[in-house]
Amino acid sequence: MAIETESTIDVGTNTVFKIGLSKFIGQYSEDEIWNYPYCSSQWRFYQHIGDTSYEDYAPGGAGEPYNLQFPLKWVARNTQTGALDFDPGEIAYNQPGGIYARIIWLYSSTSPISRAFPNFNRSITSGSSVNIITSMDMTRCRLHCYDVVIGNYITHISPNDQTNYVNFDEFKIIEHVGSTTNYEPPSHGVIFPAIMFKWNNKLHIHRLFQDMYRSLDWSWWLSTSDTDKSVQGYEWNAQSQSFDGQQGVYFPINIYRQFTNLYPMSLEDHESWTVDFNGDVGAIYQWQYGYHTGGRINPANQNTYLEAISWYGMMFEHKGVQYKPIIENGYVTGYTDNMDAISDIDNYTGETHHNVPPSPPSPSESDADNNDPIPVAAAPYASGLARYYVTTAASPILAHISAAMGAWNLKDTGKDLYRNIISCKLIKSPAPIPTSGSEPFTVYGIALQYEGSDITLPVVSGNPSATFGPYRITRKFNDFRDFAPYTKVEIYLPYCGWTVLPSHVVGKSVSVKYYTDIIAATCKAIVYCGTNVVAEAAGVIGLDIPMITENAGAKAEAVTMGLLAYGKAGLQTAIGVGAAVASKGKVGVKSAVGGLENLVSAYSQTAMAFNQNYTEINGKNGDGCCIAGISAIVIKITRPKYGSNTTPPYVPSEYPHSTGYVSMKSAKVGSFTGLLVADNVDTSGISGATDREKQLIKLYLESGIYVNHPS
């Protein structure tokens, strides 16, 4: 899987980033080497100014209460959903270089360094001075070590020492001797950075730690000497009272089963995960130890510890796709969007500097969303021998031209200027038509004049194009129902009509780019999902004004031949043809002589089938004129329904318990909770059971059992 390294990711708007914490160990530097001790931690956001300097992006300043919150706070929160996202209405960014996130690992210390950090709980209100983030350079996310640990325990705090690093694998509990002065690590200890994050509305705790980090009166943690006990429904936090406010994280936990495994828990959106430091926590302590000193670990149990698998690495969501780290050979080798992939976290060593920065991985060759751009060519503008003048449909200049041409023809000079007008179209372009400046309206070398002055008009110099969007197509079910054939996504492309989009755009954003051909009055709408083309449609952006002798394109030659044969009479015939066409729209056609402006006026108000001469349009919306009708891009998403379709997971309430979700995953029976239906179970490993009992067990497992985990 190719890994992007130095790249800037256009996150668009409303991109949600959920980043877990990383434990990478290495040398601190300003380049790509990561330095990741872990301790207490917080996120800070920095704006690159050039390549070497940065300034704090988060508002606020020194003196704010230190507040460590998980999941990591972003600079803005969606007050509607509680999701952490960038709201361009609240955040503005107009500086070059991009924004990147930096995790600051802090050690609690005697020095009030915590006060120097901003409060991440601060929401950005509109009218603030924060800038819009138009892109985020995820490659510059890194962990910044301010303080170091040497040896197996914290010996000093050295803000200026940025060359040492800590290997927390070697960090061990030092025996508590009951006195703060004799306590090692230093009394301020280490605030344990719970490595967890909210993902798909579940709190994931993947954490393997074999050491207890503690301070005395500040830190709390849960530990148990009984490894078979699970602590469910209680909250754990690390708190430091040496700072204002609460420092730490509080979260409902349900861990300590077998010391391992991922324990996803449902977690409602929380602005902050505060907890009541109530008797329940104390009760746990009492329950576990029969000893409670308001948070101090029982020295007799100091060698006990908790274990739970935790994530090490950056997880994030980018353009509707979520990524989590791949850990191989002891370090992060990349990122995957397969949330079910199991990283080899247990063997993470972090002793190399090879951890790959967080960037969305390039998709595999078989992935339909391969990011290799599909080349698209715009229509070249080539006017040939003609010049194309442009003006607004309501411009009085048209009347002047009509009068001037009519007057010229009336002179009976033998020259019919109308024969030199090769096209006249009413165009409604999706973007302004580029022009090269105004020039005299010259027909057959004759600069027409009106009331003694040259008639001048801008000259077309190119084909306009325009991009619209992006438009996000949200998932609703977060399951198979979001895709074909259950969910159907269609897009109405003005000028073109309806077309169906592939359902893999669900959960992503699409944008539409129009390419035009002004001379042919046609367009091509190309629908992108990221850099991938997912649909295209052709349409027309204009109408022929049949006051001229011929239409552009296929009809030109025939009409010209007709004119040559009939001269002026042929002109009338051509008008008659135009009239015949026009009559379908119930519009009377006035004499072309002096009537150009009237025709323009008439046709611009008519929705009729002048486009019948043009190519059939994919998903065309009937016979309506394509420059009238629905003028906006509309994306229609047709989704399946269950009930009111308002309550996730949009299944009957008893469905998970009575029927169960589709799994097709392998694991030990004991790792499940609740209903389990297994397939073709091998019971040969059950020692002591009779054949009949094995058959019964097999029958139970294959018809469904309920796995209970009694407390």
Add this chain to the structure above:
Amino acid sequence: MTVTLYNTSSAPDVLNKSYTAVQTVTATIKGTMDVDQPTLLLNYSSMNFNYFYIAETGRYYNILSRNLENGEHIRITGQSDPLESFRTAIADLDVLAVRCEDTAYRSPDIADNNVPIESDLQLDKVVGDNVIASSAGMIVIGVI
């Protein structure tokens, strides 16, 4: 024979049942005893149990029948509960889960034909930008 009597509210298809002990009693067997379906005469007269364990067989049993004999002894016939008797080994089995309640093992993007879907559909729309201007448009005249 030593029999521990329990009360359980767990259904038979529950792995790791919850039960509370009622009494440990002695029991006698008449003739031979079927390990899978033992019939025992308990030295006990109350009906306040619905589950039992025989230490000699190392198995838990659901009760098939209970009869009070002579007002003093209960004769029970049980059916072995292999789910409970071998719960540790079963929990350690590696299996392929076809369906489960545990969302941690759910594969949401695999189609599930059991999920009810109504014939009525929900229509959502995203209205994007105006592409076609509301103005009267532009006239482009090609001239030689």
